[in-house]
Amino acid sequence: MTKHLQTVSPIDGSVYVERELATAEEIHTALNLAVSAQRRWRRVPVAERVAIARQAVDIFSSWETDLATELSWMMGRPIRFAAGEIKGFVERATYMADIAEQSLADIQLPEKPGFRRFIRREPLGVSLVIAPWNFPYLTAVNAVVPALLAGNAVLLKHSAQTPLCAERMVAAFDQAGLPRGVFQFLHMDHDDTEVLIQSPRLAHVAFTGSVGGGEKIERAMAGRFLSSGLELGGKDAAYVRADADVKHAVETAMDGAFFNSGQSCCGIERIYVHDDVYDAFLEQSIALVNQYRLGRSDDPETTLGPVVRPESAAFIRNQIADAVAQGATPQIDEADFPLDEAGSAYLAPQILTEVNHGMRIMTEESFGPVVGIQRVSSDEEAIALMNDSEYGLTAAIFSQDVDTALALADQIDTGTVFLNRCDYLDPALAWTGVKNSGRGCTLSSVGYEHLTRPKSFHFKILP
Template sequence: MDMFMDGGWVAAQSGQVMPVTDPTSGAVIDTVPMGQAADAGRAIASAARAFENWKRVPMAERVRLVKACAQAMRDQAPRIGAALNRELGRPLPGCIAEIASSANLLDIYAEEGLRLYATQALGSAPGERIVVTRDPVGVVVAITPFNYPITLLMFKLGAALIAGCPVVTKPSEDTPLSTLLLAELFHATGLPAGLFNVVTGARELGEALVAHPVPRKIAFTGSVPAGKAIAAAAAGTMKRVTLELGGHSAAIVCADADLDKAAEAITRHGFANSGQFCYRVNRLYVERPVYEALLDRLATRARKLTLAPAGGEGDLGPLVNARIFATSEQQIADARARGARILAGGDRATGPGYDGGCYMPPTLIADATPEMLVMREETFGPVIGIAPVDSPAEGLRLANDSRFGLAGFVFTRDLALGMALCEGFEAGSVWLNDIQRASHHVPFGGMKESGLGREKGRYGVVSYLEYKTLYLSWEPPL
């Protein structure tokens, strides 16, 4: 499969390609171009040409086209979901669900576009008016990760298009196929050429996109080190940045909590997508009176989750590659060496259907201590560290003792205590007594080293707009 730019398929100028593999077996399923700086320049030039027309398109027409693209995603969810299943390894139902959910976000962005207004000060003198309006920032570079490649792309693409901005996207090397298919689908649906360009490649390509002088914004989801490098490079041309840099999210379970509900929510959320997402429960602080009772409930639920072998079905797929898998192995080994208990999982799954992929069963690490890696560093795998605490206040202190601040979770029947803990969390989103999917209508993003800016809802759209103040004067005829 080639890159998609200016409404068509394009090979890399160098002719080089890189493989895309099936994480369940390691087999090569396709190749994509190994794009470099010249390819970045071609895609950006295409977007810049498209911008001149798109920024003048009336909002109602932008909304119509974006909503048509959303419906096309729903119609083609099985096809694009199947491609995502092959390149990511997540069970097929979850991949199809990601496409449908992403289409819903497109619709929400479209609706937010209809609610954008300019403002006019009422105190102007006769023959004078001051109008505050907003212009699209310009060409946007979106760099997206492997774990939810379509959802995290829509965070950026949907908002940018409604705001009037074209996008050049670089998907993860692990999961480029679904993004390429989506670009083709949007173009076939009627999105003008050059508004959604997809270039594929590795670090050199990403650096060229960020350093190029034409784009005015970089939207990135990924690791903290990569985000810091992007922010530093973007400063050279004063580009805007939106950075969602992952998390090491903590949950606090108080002694009065509904333990069955807490265990169900934590297991469902902590191990979804084999732990490969940013705001999952990574570490858990539990009041001592209910510590062992909660451990039992968590272990029972974790052991019931099944792994889907190559060609088979199950609850969880493999980790996407050996590099991601290594973090889980390292954290488990570190915890064992420091005396932790492994309540479930802990060892790589092997045997027929598993040997070709990086499979780790859901793993619970009990009696974790603050110096253990699992309690200090993001795992991005199906591993949860659990520690006892003597009070909710101690739990909150340990939860906040982190350079990350993406999400937090609290379980207690005491509403006043729950609200105090939620308000005390240093995190961009906090859940109380359950863990629902993050809403598309409200801002999503993190504090501290978990990133800069917010995505989704109207908050996402306005981050692709620049304020402009117009001072108007005329001679009053009356």
């Protein structure tokens, strides 16, 4: 019996996309095609791979309006912001193309008389990229484009919430002239995905998603010694020091907490504020958040859309209720956001104070429009609380003392530390996490090291 996926739009609960899932035979055929195509693709000079990728990016960018509309309907991003993800895709893909030839060049060693020695970066083979719905293009591009540029073939499995994203990316590369089989999408369920991961012809898995999803990937890979990159959950923290520019900190941290309805792996979910600026920071934060407009994602006036599904909203409401029962104080009146109704995907933004780490809201990933703000009295207290987490993706410090901020940043257990900004990915920097936020690295020149393997050449030249 044929299996289907349905994408239910959070805007109105309608079925926006319906697709047949790939059969076992279709998955087998796609993998065979990828293996044979990759053998040829790896021989294509890097400069030619880059040229095809640049053409694909240009084609993709020309579809911006349609892609933004689809994105809004599939996962609920307000239409006024949706095109920003297409621009971000272009920025990241372009940067990785810009550095590809240099990053993938042979590593030349100092001359040694009578020998020729160098290290070559060879592609791994076929990479399976499993992408999520919350930033469906920005997360996929991190793994897909560098993998292709490195000479790998890619099979892309996207979330059932955003299947069109996989189709559009593959279509852009097809139009750009990428050889058949080098980049394919597969709509699969979890069971078939696990079977594919266990195939000896697969060389690499890149997964972005929950910690639970990452655990399933690792179990499926057990005994395979498979190369992998896992970007998992987050409970990212910000610290507002006594010397911070409060207005800037408010605008930046609130955007980091509530953009995309808080559905970002590197979104700010907890904020520690020094006593000296706590009252001013809180007052300005409440005023700013009360200006948000909760509404349908296809309404250009909307600044806060629904979360992805009613079940997600119910989880966040439960977190908030538990915190309030333990003594937390909600600072936003839900009545000011009338679309917020139990059972719906529309959820009012919320700021909670009088919070502590005995509450789920400060330790468990929320992935929604809520943030806890906790008062602290010193840098030491703030750093200890920031590190008191099973996650470690990013952290942000707000301060006008760069040297002190750098010293504090060295003490924070995360993959990235920001100063006076947050919730941003610079493609020139390594994107990585520690603890339960995952392992591996994407983007930057370092990212290419995770998509290739070193092969040493040691030639003795006879007289």
